Amino acid sequence: MNTAEVLVAGLEREGVEHVFGLPGEENEATMFALRDSDITFVPVRHEQGAAFMADVYGRLTGDAGVCLSTLGPGATNLLTGVADANLDKAPLVAITGQGGLESLHVESHQRLDVVDMFDPVTKWNTQISNPGIVHESVRKAFKTAEFEKPGATHLELPEDVADEECEAEPMDPRQRVRRPEPDAPSVETVRELLADAERPIVIAGNGAVRTDASDDLRAFVESYDLPVTATYMGKGAVSDDDDHSLLTLDSGEHEEASDAIESADLVITVGYDIAEHDPADWNPAGETTVVHVDSEPAEVYENYDPDVEIVSDIASAVRELDACCDEIDAEFESDWYDDLRDHILADVTPDREEGDPFTVKQVLPVLRDVMADDDVLLSDVGSHKMAIAQNFVTYEPNTCIISNGLASMGISVPGGLSADLAVDSNVVSATGDGGFMMNAAEIETATRIGCGYTILLFRDDEYGLITEEQVEHRGEHFGTELKNPDFQTFAESFGIEAYRPDDWDELETALAEAVPSDEMSLVEVVLE
Template sequence: MNTAEVLVESMEREGVEYIFGLPGEENEALLFALEDSKIEFVPVRHEQGGAFMADVYGRLTGDAGVCLSTLGPGATNLLTGVADANLDKAPLVALSGQGGLERLHKESHQALDVVEMFAPVTKWNTQISDPDIVHESVRKAFKVAEYEKPGATHLELPEDVAGEASDVRPLEQREKVRRPEPDRKSLDRVRELLADAERPIVIAGNGAVRTDAAEELRAFVSDYDLPVAATYMGKGAVSDDDAHSLLTLDSGEHQEASDAIEMADLVLTVGYDIAEHDPEGWNSGTDTIVVHVDSQPAEVYEHYNPDVEIVSDIASAIRELNACCGEIDASFETDWYDDLREHIVADVTPDHEEGEPFTTAKVLPVLREVMNADDVLLSDVGTHKMILAQNFPTYEPNTCIISNGLASMGISVPGGLAADLAVESNVVAATGDGGFLMNAAEIETATRVGCGYTILLFRDDEYRLITEKQEEHRRSHFGTEFSNPDFQLFAESFGIAAYRPESWSELAEDLEEAISSDEMALVEVVLE
């Protein structure tokens, strides 16, 4: 076997089903090693799209998604999607080709120090410079990518090394490493704080849905009538149908969840990442009693300096905290947040008149009505994301996928493809017109692979979120407007169904037809 063949067999041992990427001269040996492999290679239209696919696939399955590029510009195109996975804590392994080792010591065609370039956006990365280290490199790349907190890793394979004979064989995949049980002293300290608390509140973060902790968290908040506010990436940890849910940790005009935190006397954060949501928004005074429950210690930050940190397997920690509350016979106030929840529920279910123009906030209840609880909604980045994150009720973990670590535009269309491959339920990829055209070419990839998901396109002919920020800061805006093609014709040119509803009744009918069809479709919603 050559090095590329050992690498492919090693990935088969890791359970890899898909590799999303582009062919190049320098990854030729790897491509032909994939030809007879159990792994399906999915040629994409842009390396960024391939990286986003691997990103979303990893986030939904918990197994590292894999993307591939050649050297130079191919590798630089991967970078944004790899960084997105790393900050969003999605397991991903990036593979890149490289020129032969004999020319990397000098300036040469398309040669960049890709390993150095990927260092800031990965948990670990290396060059496979010797055929005898390929099996160890692959095993480490997947182990590190999938280990809590998950993220991105990268392997570079020079073309000459790829073709060299190798005597090594793949290492066996082992059970994923789990975090230890929570520390007893920390639990005792939390028990003391809970014994003194009357109005605790929970913030559910990305880790609550990523680590199978949702079931334990739901039992905990139900047993003790605790309110829960989720971050954008923690949506669904506790069902928004549950009377304990205050939906999303808010920003902007919706402040009920922040009001609840201000009224609380203890905040319990579960799987909370400050890269996703700045704690200054809910802890500006820095005097809130905070208990941090996560698989890693808290970042050092003035506005997030927890009184106690439980660093362990998150599900185990919540189970132990539930037992702690029973030991102290905790009796918390149970109705202090009811009015806040009523206001939130009213805010996210606005009525519409048949003749009025479409707005994102009023489209979402229509969308929620036609989607099942376990269907997956994937959001791009822009104004629609902010509204969707706050206003779209989510009932199950990992059914509302939002990038809020790096928060990169262009993720939705390629991410929808990956989601459709990863789950059995229906998938809707929501996007603005700005983010849509960044990776719209991946519609061709989706149709070629045989995917069937719905693209919900909000059109307003501008980068509206930036317009809104500029208007807020300067009372004017500049550089945010653009024109668009005929999106119906654009979609139909790929051979997919396209809808442009002109009334609310049409909108409901079109969404129902598109989502239930199991075929690729685009629904364009023209906003006022």
């Protein structure tokens, strides 16, 4: 075999089923190795779309999504999606081609130092500079991408090395690296804090979802009768149908969760990264007693300086704390947060009149009604993301996917494709007109490979979130207005069903038809 064939054989050993990418001259050997493998190569319309597909696939499955490009502009196009995966803690392996080693010491066509470029946005990356290291490089890329905390890795394969004969054998994957059990002294300290507390509260972050700690967290909050609020990426860790849920932590439209934290005398964060939500919003003075439960130590930050850190496997730590409940006879009364929950639920299910114009907030309950508990809503970035994060009630982990580390516009349409490949349930990609047009070409990719999911397109003819922020800051806005095509005709040109409801009855009918369908569809909602 040549080096490229050994690399692809390594992907097969890792259980890779799909590679998303674009062909190029410098990755030709890899392309033909993929052709002869059991892996499905998905040719996309833009490398950024390929990286977003791998990003969402990794986040939903826990197995590294794989994206592929050639050198130069192909690699630079991958960069945003790779960075998004890294900051959102989604496992991803990027593979790029490169010119021959003999040309890399001089300025040459499309020559960039891709390994150096990817260094700030990956956990690890390398050039496969000789055939003898390809097997180790593939194994390390997947091991590093997938162990907690997961993220992105990158392999560069120069075209001459790719064609060289290779005697290396692909390495078998091993049991994934796990964090240790929690240390007894830290658990004992938290036990004492819980015994002394009167109003403790839990913040569930991305890690609570990512590490499958949801069941243990639900048992923990039930045992102690604790309120819990989630970050955008922690939605569903505890069901919003649970009386303990205060839905989403936010400082925006409804601030009840922040009010609860202000009233609390102990905050226990579970799998929380400060990149998800600035602690200054809920701990402005830095004086709140905080317990940090995560797989890595807390970032050093004056508004997030935990009193105790349990650094271990997250689910194991939560189980240990739950086991302390009977020992300290702690069960906290819920009357101090019940009213806050009632206010939040009333806010996320607003009354509307039949003639009311469409708003994202009022559309969400209609969408929720036609989605099963385990259906997946994938949000793009924009003003609709804020409404989804704050108001879309979520019942299961990993069913409301929001990019909030890098917060990249354009993720929703390509991400919907890989979500449809990753899960058996229905998928809805919610997007604004700004984010939609960035990667709308991937509708063709989705239809070509037989995907079926619903694109829910909110159209306001502007970059609405930036308009809102400019108006708030300056009383006016500039540079945010857009002109759009006829989205219904645009969607139909790809051969998919398209709806543009004019009233609430038509919207309910459109969503009820589109969401459960196995076919691709687009529902355009015109906002006023």
